[in-house]
Amino acid sequence: MKAITLLQPQKIVFGTGCIETFTEDYKKMGLQRLMVLTAPPILPLIEEPLANLKATDVSIEIFQDILAEPTVNDFKKILEVARQFKADSVVGIGGGSVLDVTKLVAAFINSAQQVEDCFGTGFIKAKGLWFACLPTTAGTGSEVSPNAILLDERDHLKKGIVSPFLIADAAYVDPKLTWTVPAKVTADTGMDALTHCIEAYTNKFAHPSVDIYALQGIRLIAANLERAVKNGKDQEAREALAFGSLYGGLCLGPVNTAAVHALSYPLGGEFHIPHGLSNAILLPSVMKFNMPANIKRHAEVAIALGCQPGKNDEETAQRGVDFIYRLAAAVGIPDKLTALGIPQTAVDGMAKAAMQVQRLLKNNPREVTEQDAKDIYNSLY
Numbered sequence: 001m002k003a004i005t006l007l008q009p010q011k012i013v014f015g016t017g018c019i020e021t022f023t024e025d026y027k028k029m030g031l032q033r034l035m036v037l038t039a040p041p042i043l044p045l046i047e048e049p050l051a052n053l054k055a056t057d058v059s060i061e062i063f064q065d066i067l068a069e070p071t072v073n074d075f076k077k078i079l080e081v082a083r084q085f086k087a088d089s090v091v092g093i094g095g096g097s098v099l100d101v102t103k104l105v106a107a108f109i110n111s112a113q114q115v116e117d118c119f120g121t122g123f124i125k126a127k128g129l130w131f132a133c134l135p136t137t138a139g140t141g142s143e144v145s146p147n148a149i150l151l152d153e154r155d156h157l158k159k160g161i162v163s164p165f166l167i168a169d170a171a172y173v174d175p176k177l178t179w180t181v182p183a184k185v186t187a188d189t190g191m192d193a194l195t196h197c198i199e200a201y202t203n204k205f206a207h208p209s210v211d212i213y214a215l216q217g218i219r220l221i222a223a224n225l226e227r228a229v230k231n232g233k234d235q236e237a238r239e240a241l242a243f244g245s246l247y248g249g250l251c252l253g254p255v256n257t258a259a260v261h262a263l264s265y266p267l268g269g270e271f272h273i274p275h276g277l278s279n280a281i282l283l284p285s286v287m288k289f290n291m292p293a294n295i296k297r298h299a300e301v302a303i304a305l306g307c308q309p310g311k312n313d314e315e316t317a318q319r320g321v322d323f324i325y326r327l328a329a330a331v332g333i334p335d336k337l338t339a340l341g342i343p344q345t346a347v348d349g350m351a352k353a354a355m356q357v358q359r360l361l362k363n364n365p366r367e368v369t370e371q372d373a374k375d376i377y378n379s380l381y
């Protein structure tokens with residue numbers, strides 16, 4: 001068995017209502033200036049826990065204007081707010097963008113490095129402030145991953161910064177924070193989490209220590225996403241999805257994603273399509289493309305999705321792809337790029353941009369050429 005390094009937050013707390021554990025833990029830390037990054041719909045959910053902290057003389061600065069796809073300049077403005085406030089700790093309570101910015105604020109607040117010099121893997125030189133992540137979607141898994149994504153407005157590409165220093169000191173996964181997430185966001189983010197698990201399990205660098213997270217994440221999300229989309233108040237489904245998302249996040253560091261994410265980034269960078277939605281549309285086409293490279297693993301994915309075995313691995317794997325098409329349709333995700341307003345004339349440019357995401361393409365079980373990328377995009381018209 002090949003060696004693998006598993007890096008995770010020192011503390012992972014999971015459970016409905018565990019935001020209270022965060023405030024209790026924080027009080028014991030001796031920190032006094034907490035920068036809270038969040039978004040307006042979340043504020044009513046966190047008012048009480050934050051009031052509880054304020055009552056103990058903790059100074060709190062709330063920043064809530066984080067856009068869905070934050071750019072390098074957006075990040076720098078937020079970093080400046082955190083510097084002015086003289087934060088000694090940071091917490092992100094939000095979706096993937098909020099959590100990614102939180103991680104970067106903690107890493108760069110006292111650093112002389114520029115964020116744009118750190119695109120790629122391993123360029124951040126030192127650990128920054130103590131920080132915690134509380135996801136409110138299920139989700140990006142960013143609360144446990146070493147990754148953060150920003151949109152570089154110089155070339156309209158979404159770029160990843162990967163570093164062990166971007167792993168949260170603590171992650172609190174409270175499914176209660178996802179109860180009010182609208183159906184569309186539930187669908188998009190749930191498909192993102194499912195993609196993390198599928199891309200980890202079929203990954204060129206798949207590893208038994210990560211396979212267990214990936215398979216369990218696939219089972220939980222496949223069985224519960226439609227339920228949560230149809231009824232956001234289905235607490236059992238919300239809990240299962242939060243768990244599935246956490247498992248997907250645990251796949252991100254050691255194995256990470258592959259061609260679905262690589263081909264998805266140009267849709268976000270140029271056309272501002274939400275990350276989960278662009279992954280969801282690409283997922284079945286990339287699975288079909290990848291199947292011949294590792295048919296057995298794709299058949300195992302299908303079984304985890306809940307499909308019955310076919311007469312051979314090919315048939316079983318195909319049932320998995322069909323399941324994804326059915327699930328995506330059931331949760332309201334379109335199957336054509338035209339539905340997102342992306343003209344077919346954009347395909348060549350998107351394929352070129354996707355080729356730059358070698359950091360993820362190298363993980364794909366089958367080599368993806370620029371022509372392959374064009375073919376995959378074109379199959380979605």
Ligand SMILES: [Fe+2]
Nearest residue numbers: 140192196275
């Ligand atoms: Fe993702």
